[in-house]
Amino acid sequence: MQDVLGWRKLFGILGPSTNTVVQPEFEDMRPAGVTNHYSRVFTPNAQAIDNESFMKATHVISEGVIDAIDSVMTCDPHYLVMGMSAVTFYGGLKGAAEFEKQVTDRSGGVGVSVGSTSTAEALRAYGNIKSIAFLSPYFPAANEQVRQYFTEAGFEVKGDIPLQRPSWTAIAQTPIESMFETLKQLDNSDVDALVQVGTNLPMAALAAMAEPIFGKPVIAINTATYWHALRSNGITDKIDGFGSLLQDH
Incomplete structure (x- = not known):
């Protein structure tokens, strides 16, 4: 049986609780038959006033990802989309691959699009x-x-x-x-x-x-990440209003 509204795909969206942009932007890019299900990573509203405090605060977000994965997986999403980007770049290609593996392993093998790889x-x-x-x-x-x-x-x-x-x-x-x-x-x-x-x-x-x-x-990056999620799932719809990436590729 297919989900009535998400008859093509259910996307589990993971993002910081302080983030107010990912959810509406992803919704605006969503084609018919795909539904987005946002799971918030608990994130204190850190005052990032220098290099050290910024890096420390992003690692706090990373530590909360596991709970957000566990929460969103209860709706049986077909795919995960990462609505946070900083930690997906840390450590270069190796660090990005390790982060993706952490998410995929925790979700029981569900695929994921992350900002670094997607861009x-x-x-x-x-x-x-x-x-x-x-x-x-x-x-x-x-x-x-x-x-x-x-x-x-x-x-x-x-x-x-x-x-x-x-x-x-x-x-x-x-x-x-x-x-x-x-x-x-x-x-x-x-x-x-x-x-x-x-x-x-x-x-x-x-x-x-x-x-x-x-x-x-x-x-x-939000356009690139959602584009990557759609194309990784065989959804080739051309979405207007978000530039050449979603329109032409």
């Missing part, structure tokens, strides 16, 4: 992207981890900007104008694509709007 696969889907620049709401220490991951994944990182937002909830309060100005600072003729990481940064719609302005792919 790298999204970049490869274009076929001609060699260099990137990225922005994040993180602090510099976390950006170093993101840079390491993308470098190991085969991309040349031409630049990065950490917005250093002062708390988890403040990430979702980042003005659209600030994010757009940051994209402008990162862009130049040597950059094949612009990338945004940090799932609580509300950039899915902005990235789509920015692509024709910059004349190149602008990839928001």
Whole structure:
């Protein structure tokens, strides 16, 4: 018997309890017959005021993932989608693989899309992207981890900007104008694509709007992660409003 509303797939979404962006953005990308079931990772609203406190706070989120997996698995999802990104970059390719294995093992073998892998696969889907620049709401220490991951994944990182937002909830309060100005600072003729990481940064719609302005792919991590989840499950629907990735690939 199929789920009446989720007759194609049930997605279990895992994200920090402080995150107010992943849930609505994933819902806006959801095609008919796919349903999203959000499981919140308990996350104190840490005041990330420097490198050390930011890194420590992200590890606290990681420690809560297991409980969130156990909770969402009670609805028998077909697939898991990670709505948190920082820890999926830590430790480069090896660290990302270990994190994915931890999630898959705990879920009893259910597949998962995570931000790091999804974004790298999204970049490869274009076929001609060699260099990137990225922005994040993180602090510099976390950006170093993101840079390491993308470098190991085969991309040349031409630049990065950490917005250093002062708390988890403040990430979702980042003005659209600030994010757009940051994209402008990162862009130049040597950059094949612009990338945004940090799932609580509300950039899915902005990235789509920015692509024709910059004349190149602008990839928001929530778009990349949901795209990866759909395509990994054989769902090839073209979704309007979220840029070339979901429309053309």
